[in-house]
Amino acid sequence: MTPYLQVEKLTKSFGDLVLFQQISFGIAEGQRIGLIAKNGSGKTTLLNILSGKEGYDEGKITFRRDLRVGYLEQSPVYPGELTVLEACFYHGTPVVQLIKEYESCMETPGHPGLEDLLDRMEHEKAWDYERRAKQILSQLKIRDFNQQVKYLSGGQLKRVALANVLITEPDLLILDEPTNHLDLDMTEWLEEFLNHEKVSLLMVTHDRYFLDRVCSEIIEIDNRQIYSYKGNYSYYLEKRQERIDATNAEIARANNLYRTELEWMRRMPQARGHKARYREEAFYDLEKVAKQRVYDQNVKLDVKASYIGSKIFEADHLYKSFGDLKILNDFSYIFSRYEKMGIVGNNGTGKSTFIKILMGIEKPDSGTLDIGETVRFGYYSQEGLQFDEQMKVIDVITDIAEVIELGNGKKLTASQFLQHFLFTPETQHNYVYKLSGGERRRLYLCTVLMRNPNFLILDEPTNDLDIVTLQVLEEYLQSFKGCVIVVSHDRYFMDKVVDHLLVFRGQGDIRDFPGNYSDYRDWKREKEVHEKQAAKPQEDKTKKVRLNDKRKLTFKERKEMEQLEADIASLEIEKKEVEDALCSGTLDVEKLTEYSKRLPLINEELEEKTMRWLELSEIEG
Template sequence: MASYMQVDGLTKSFGDLVLFNEISFGIAEGQRIGLIAKNGSGKTTLLNIIAGKEGYDAGNIVFRRDLRVAYLEQDPQYPEDLTVLEACFHSNNETVQLIKEYEACMETKGNPGLQELLIRMDHEKAWDYERKAKQILSQLKIRNFDQLVKHLSGGQLKRVALANTLITEPDLLILDEPTNHLDLDMTEWLEEYLRRTNVSLLMVTHDRYFLDRVCSEIIEIDNKQVYQYKGNYSYYLEKRQERIDATNSEIERANNLYRTELDWMRRMPQARAHKAKYRQDAFYEIEKVAKQRFNNDNVKLDVKASYIGSKIFEADHLYKSFGDLKILEDFSYIFARYEKMGIVGNNGTGKSTFIKILMGQAQPDKGTIDIGETVRFGYYSQDGLQFDDQMKVIDVVQEIAEVIELGDGKKLTASQFLQHFLFTPETQHSYVYKLSGGERRRLYLCTVLMRNPNFLVLDEPTNDLDIITLNVLEDYLVNFKGCVIVVSHDRYFMDKVVDHLLVFNGQGDIRDFPGNYSDYRDWNEAKKQKEKEAEKPKEDKTARVRTNDKRKMSYKEKMEYAQIEKELEDLEQEKADLEADLCSGSLSAASLTEKSKRIAELIDLIDEKTMRWLELSEIEE
């Protein structure tokens, strides 16, 4: 395999904090590498260094000449005045630069160099760039291509950036948390897309199913060093444990030797100069090993839930809608003691709105909610990280409580409690602004759990948390003596934690499924297959079957394809205008009703035409 990139002796530190020290590894053609480390160990920093966005203290990074690299950042940024489609052309890759050259040539009198540009455009398949961009954006459920970037949510912007990196078809793709802000359908589409392509990959993700199915190698950063495992995530778990056991055995042996040698070194100190030099050198090497401690600290979530009575939470005939968009339609539910519910559904089906109604942060249009007297909520929300960056970590926790009650007369000080969450004394007295994204999430989780809740409501808790923290959080939730509601796109997390699912299908259609996510997915796939077979017409045995021929787009289909593109633009513009009118607050009740009905019609039309557009785009022109 040809070498794409080689990292040699790379060192990076921030002041006294050393993230990694003289690490070396390479990426070859066809390798798909997952990068794993605890929060704060430098995963994102390493990706930024490789992508040339951040400096380093020592070492070398060498790329193969003419290697095409694309990088999906954790928090991508684009100029606000760009449209979604323009953002997909906002990069320095060769194809985009070639398209710009071609456009400049066409605007120049006499079109100098046009013939050569046409040959290059054909060779690079640049003519398909815009169509491919729209295709991938549609798969990621971004369909208003003319919407300005400044009006996108953080999740939508991340999806536009993901589309931008995929469209370029690079040799090496670097992805930082690509599944954040993707719903389950999009995650599975991306998983399949990456498995089909030949692109080499370096990726940070907490989605363990994604990691297991996409990556063929794992690199772990631990204790400032890197360890490589030639296998997927399941293989990594097995071999990592072997490494831990071997390291612990080595340390134990070194400790025994160390005690013997220490006794020898201490004897007759006045004769130290006459001792064998090789024994002194060996002693210092043994001392280094013996004083090692394998860095396998875990977050210890042993906070006890407060008592919860038999009456928990009752939702009775709830209704909620925004215009013609229904979130809840005559929804009723009674929560049982110690119930663990997962909530799944595509983005925009109302999962977060439903949670806010349950938490009293939004009101239903109709219906009642009755909460038991003993219920104490712990709410972990997507937008709950509202810390003062100038506060110290210890002060954030002490503002809530100086001492945390664990039950059975046990107590922890705020500092001891933080140490259970892997915040060292040094980190505790650092400012919040110095924390990584994952460390901030861990601090937020700490502030939720330290209040001893007995009903946990977790809205996307897995984003930005490292896998080690997720493992311990999962174990904690499995043994939690209270109720749990989890909204998450992390399939592995849901499989381990929940007993059953509420599936949001959109427009108020909510179904209760008795099982975890994998159970639901298998059931759903079998259901779709059965429906497909039922709809399939009986085969005409006299008809000629041509399974291997690729059909060309007919003239009529080409005209339909172009017409649908124009219609979609018009429909999206009409929808945007109506949304602006609805938000203006100046409409009469009659106009409000009329425009709400029209928006619902537009959404159906856009979905219908987009599906036909995708069907046609699959046919060769």
């Protein structure tokens, strides 16, 4: 393979903060590499360095001569007066320069050099350039090519910048979060596009399905070092865990030996012979290993949400429009206890507006929304990221609460809670203004969860969060004893968290689908195939949501109900055995104490499982 880029012993720091130290890696022709790291570890900084937008402390970066590089920034900037189409030609290639020469020639009297320009235009296929630009913009749902850039939203501008990069057909594409602000259809189109293009790729993304399907190699920045994995995201997960297990074993061995050597160091006199000095030097090397951070991948944050009653919310014949755009059209729904719902749909179909109506931020045009008295909302929104820049991270959380209840008398301090969401003790005492964009998102998420809500509403929570944080959040939501609504374009995240979907299809058409996103996508593709093959359309598996038209149990919930029935029967048997034993008068003091403690726990577990069984049976009935 032809080498495109070589990075050797690269170091970058900001003051005392070292992002990475003496890292080396290369990119060759045809390689498709995903870059993974926690927020604040320097992913965007590394991409900026490679694109020449930022300097570095030491090291060497070598590009192949005449290599064409396209870079999609996380937050692109264009002159506001440019039109969408002009912005697509703004960061151009020799072809763009040729088009500009042609336009200048046509505006000059006599059109000097036109014949030569026409030959070059033909040779470079420049006539197709504008058509290709419009084609890609349309796929990214940007259709007003003459609209000025200053009137675009942040998401639209990111898509114009993505089109700009793709149109230039570079040899090496460097993409920073390309799927941010793309809906599901656009993300799948981009997957197909990149898989059919002969282009080398270095990409940062939190979209794990996208990473799995587009990249064949992963590099990870962890603890200032870089690790390479010759496989896709699924392979990376497996091999990373092997690396962590090996590192933890090495640290454990070093700690055992360190205690012995530390004792020797304290005993030995200061005047040491050559052999002793050698052992002393080895001691300091050993100390570095022993004091490394131990990876703990098995921490479970099993937070007990505040009590939530059986009445959650009931929407009754809701209508909402903005001019001709219908958001809700006779929408009715009864939300169940412990329900975990995902909301999907293209941009502009009203997902965020629906959430704002539920939260009371927007008012419906007509209809009623009745929310239960025990419901305590926790709302994570795209607009909610506001902090006092001069506060310390730990103070932001302790202002909300000093501790969070885990249930069974257990508590977690604010500092421990922050550590679970990957804020080290050092970072906790940093000021907010020092945090990266992703770290601020993570802190905002902690402020929502620290209030111990029983109904979480998360509007695009995965944007700008790193993959490690997403894994922590997924585990939290899977064990969360409350209700959840998630609006997200992250397919992997939705598959992990939700039981069923509300599909917003536009103009107030909202359907309920019993399954996760992958189930829905598979069914939709199968439906499209059948519709093409048969004259009559396949029966629609989704149903229009109406008042009192309760949803059916999902496959997962049916399995849960079966397990609950078995658990309840088992607990009833155990309860009777314990009660009989306590009444027998034959138990010794130790057994009597054990059974006396066990009986209330059985009753509590029995009550909890019976309540859940009744809730599921109500849905079923």
